[in-house]
Amino acid sequence: MNKTELIKSIATGANVPQAVAGKVLTALQESIENALMHGEKVSVRGFGSFTISEHSARRFHHPATGEKLMAAAFRTVRFTPSTQIKSSLN
Structure with a gap:
């Protein structure tokens, strides 16, 4: 939809x-x-909740070159559906 x-x-x-x-x-x-x-945090009873998830900076290496790099920290939105919605799916 x-x-x-x-x-x-x-x-x-x-x-x-x-x-x-x-x-x-x-x-x-x-x-x-x-x-x-x-x-x-935004909670809607019977629907779910929206929260911010914080991800810290991390080190990784480039697989092709082997170069060590740093990934920046970032925030993202996380949605958790209500138990009512979860149960209606199963």
């Missing part, structure tokens, strides 16, 4: 125009992004 299909599904399920559903989805995305940028 892509974003357009998700907007159509939200519009149908909530009985609202697609333009409104699109704005709601965009606002949700921006709110989650803003909270994560400020280091907050």
Whole structure:
């Protein structure tokens, strides 16, 4: 399912125009992004939680040249689905 299909599904399920559903989805995305940028955890009961995962810098070697390099530290978003979603898949 892509974003357009998700907007159509939200519009149908909530009985609202697609333009409104699109704005709601965009606002949700921006709110989650803003909270994560400020280091907050976002939890939606029955859906799941979004957290920031920190990865430290590490050393590695280039397999072709054998040169030792340094990979920079980075942050990434981690999503953990709720137990309700997990159980519905199995």
